Amino acid sequence: MESHELKIRAAWLYHVEGLTQAQIAERMYLTRRRVNEFLASALEEGIVRVSFASPLAAGMELESRLQGRFGLEAAVVVPTPADPQLLHQALGRGAAAYLDRLIQARKPRSIGVGWGATLRETVTNMTPASEPGIELRSMMGGLTRGSEINTFEIVRGFAQVLKAQCHYFAAPIYAESPQSRDAIITQSVFERIFRQTCEVDISYLSVGDVTRQSLQVRYGLPAGTDIGDLIAVGAVGDLLGRYIDAEGRPVAHPLNAQVLAPDLTDYRRIPCRIVASGGIHKHAILTATVRAGLATALITDEESARALLAGG
Template structure:
């Protein structure tokens, strides 16, 4: 007889979590009741959390930093700031921002009647998906704002778009192309393909977009894995780039660094993003302070979702600039 494969199916995880979170049984009790080791129960719970099978939702989680939100909103001159509280000790940027974005979207989706929602990609958005409560929005289409990378797993463009659509109960449309065109390929020729062309037309009717950004360092997944060979980070930095939004690199003031590169990106151009009704940027981390500011200057942000650490940094540099200007 082959060794019996122990069921680590979703059913098993569900039952374990039910007993743990609803009935508040101890892991040992659950283990003995279900005839498995305590270790297995322990791991099941962790796995279920990681998978997003259990969702912990905190009612109105950004009440805490109201003053900070207000002052940062004024400092950046944008419409709204949503701040999640980070753990300053072991600093993980993605978690608080993802959770805050999920909470914000939950509230926003309740009143906003979006039919078309464009999304970027990245780990931050993956966290948000795992935290996001399931919705049913059959009238909504989640639209990929840019092509995908060959490498990269769940937080690839495709995974994010389908993940959002799944959890929101919406349709989706992805961009079946790489982020950057290879050298020598005619952009117009490529975009004239029927399916790509159809997707690009969806950019004209976006009600809202969820954006992310990165700096120019090996921390950035795009810089580490997604850039075309001919494009070195050094060259970008030399040209004044401090980070990217949707694969398009910006300088301190939010100006595009290189038209050549921008034209090689397969996705919505930033100037078109600026015209979208509701633009949400989710990003945190000290290394992202400059690109966040640049994105705001470029007019790409109505709502900024970040954490308190980044918010304070943004505020500090903002007041410095203001003071310097006043002298």
């Protein structure tokens, strides 16, 4: 009997009949060492194949590839809904499930969150818990106008569902001028808020694109600031209200000096930086985010994942 047949037979006895390697060795008049080698070789050569009777496995392959490609500690890929209106909800569910387990396992001291439709849907899908020891914080100032969303409610919603402590970032996302920003952050009340925001264990944000689909673009930019000017200097989208280019660097624009949020250097020191966003319109900002290592965990949809992986 040539070794090929021995290999098949050993693999059969192991995977189908459930014999141990020692039993197979006895049955086939081989050494356990030979059996072990045959089994490993059968898998390696693809003679024995493991397959998954579940569509979820496709998403897991994408997650795996995203992690490998971009050095992410975690990736969650949810199916892309047929109706684009449902994308925030799908991302929210995926993110909530991930956060549920993360919070339970890591027992973080403080969590900083951003705002946006995805964040809001995440709150809706979180499993209620009782975590009085956790501090929920806003990572940045909020929108001061726009009826679609009350950005301050996001952190409150998280705190409520987790029965955690709630700390608002009671300021607008942008100061009126760089000078005004400097004056604000030197006030001791804001100085402490800033410091505490930089020291969270986990940050959970979404990124914004530069189209009018973005809440930020529609309601957040100060009077006199035009998104076209930001695009002109290379902006592909924003993280923490700060517009960044395709390499993940803040663009040269006065707006970036008005942001009431940690700068990117401080942000990078946060150990666990979760970003949840999706949709083809966000491809450029997502690409910049993962390439620049601004996220340690990415939550996105299948289409966006494929687009990310298709990039050079």
